Amino acid sequence: MTDHVVTEQDIARLVPEFYARVRRDALLGPIFDGAIDDWPHHLAKLQDFWSSVMLTSGRYKGQPMVAHVRHEQQMSKEAFARWLTIWAETSRELLSEEVAAAFQDRAARIAESLQLGIQFYRDR
Ligand code: HEM
Incomplete structure (x- = not known):
C-alpha cells in the first residue's frame, strides 16, 4: 500500500472540492467570490x-503573502479558523488518514505564517 504518499491525484481531488465548499460557506464564500473572477484559473x-x-514540483511561482495582505481587512482570525476547518473536513473525507494529516499539518503552518505576515503589515 502506498496510501501514505501524496500524489497529484490527491491534489486534483482535494483542491476543487475544498473551494466548492468554501464558496458555499457563509463567512468565506463572499470573500472569495468578491476577489476571484476566474475560478478555473484560481483552481489551476x-x-x-x-x-x-x-511534491516540490516547483510549478507555483507566486507571492501568497502579497495576495493575502491585499485582502487584509477580510483576513480575520475567524476566517482562518474556518478555512482550516473546511480544509480538515474535506481532506479527511477524500484522502487516506495519513495523507489528510500531511495536508492539514502543512496548511496549518502556512496559515500561521500568513497570519503573522498580516499582523506585521497591520502593525507597521
Ligand atoms: C489566494 C483568500 C487562506 C493559499 C487567495 C485569494 C483570496 C484568498 C481572496 C485571491 C487573492 C487575489 O488574487 O487577489 C483567503 C482567505 C483565507 C486564505 C480568506 C483564510 C482566511 C489561505 C491559506 C493558504 C492559501 C491558509 C495556504 C495554505 C493561497 C494561495 C493563493 C491564494 C497560494 C494564490 C496567490 C497568488 O495569486 O499567487 N486567497 N486565503 N490561502 N491563497 Fe488564500
Whole structure:
C-alpha cells in the first residue's frame, strides 16, 4: 500500500472540492467570490501551489503573502479558523488518514505564517 504518499491525484481531488465548499460557506464564500473572477484559473494556480508545497514540483511561482495582505481587512482570525476547518473536513473525507494529516499539518503552518505576515503589515 502506498496510501501514505501524496500524489497529484490527491491534489486534483482535494483542491476543487475544498473551494466548492468554501464558496458555499457563509463567512468565506463572499470573500472569495468578491476577489476571484476566474475560478478555473484560481483552481489551476492552487493545484500548482499544493504540488509545489507537497511534491516540490516547483510549478507555483507566486507571492501568497502579497495576495493575502491585499485582502487584509477580510483576513480575520475567524476566517482562518474556518478555512482550516473546511480544509480538515474535506481532506479527511477524500484522502487516506495519513495523507489528510500531511495536508492539514502543512496548511496549518502556512496559515500561521500568513497570519503573522498580516499582523506585521497591520502593525507597521
Ligand atoms: C489566494 C483568500 C487562506 C493559499 C487567495 C485569494 C483570496 C484568498 C481572496 C485571491 C487573492 C487575489 O488574487 O487577489 C483567503 C482567505 C483565507 C486564505 C480568506 C483564510 C482566511 C489561505 C491559506 C493558504 C492559501 C491558509 C495556504 C495554505 C493561497 C494561495 C493563493 C491564494 C497560494 C494564490 C496567490 C497568488 O495569486 O499567487 N486567497 N486565503 N490561502 N491563497 Fe488564500
